[in-house]
Amino acid sequence: DAKTTQPPSMDCAEGRAANLPCNHSTISGNEYVYWYRQIHSQGPQYIIHGLKNNETNEMASLIITEDRKSSTLILPHATLRDTAVYYCIVRPTLAGTYKYIFGTGTRLKVLA
């Protein structure tokens, strides 16, 4: 299973874009990149996922480098409610291997 590396913590000013990096240099061709966040011991919340192309939804954008060895989650206009631990996960799509392996994540603090 590919491992991910994220900075342990980041601060972001409210209203500014939050850019959360993730390194997954051992990712293989059949592995998706997923992002989740967990707000203070609640269940993790799905944000976005992608395979090769950049993705955008109502919550965030996901930028994946061309070699797929790293990605960045972008929260375009961070609010105080975005303060959470953000997890970057790579997950294979092969049958029988759909479990998530969570790392330690990035603790994002949005500052007023």
Place this chain on the structure above:
Amino acid sequence: EAGVTQSPTHLIKTRGQQVTLRCSPISGHTSVYWYQQALGLGLQFLLWYDEGEERNRGNFPPRFSGRQFPNYSSELNVNALELEDSALYLCASSFMGQGADEQYFGPGTRLTVT
């Protein structure tokens, strides 16, 4: 649309006892996953059930077990509780457990073992 539900929300047990945690997936989801999150630690994968069958298991001892019912709800059983079993137990569900299907998590059950 109702999300993943878990019961109970909190539970206190003593060492050596047994506990059963319950999870109801989102309607239409056939896969249920269980994770353990001990205080200050990350989420650890426990079990994955799909269509009533155990499909994958994390690195946990056999006293952690579970099952999935025909309505796709699931139970997690922990026997011979130990102090280090104190944790937030999270259940997630997904559709068919295939490919890029994202998992949706419930609020968790916080288990305290004394």
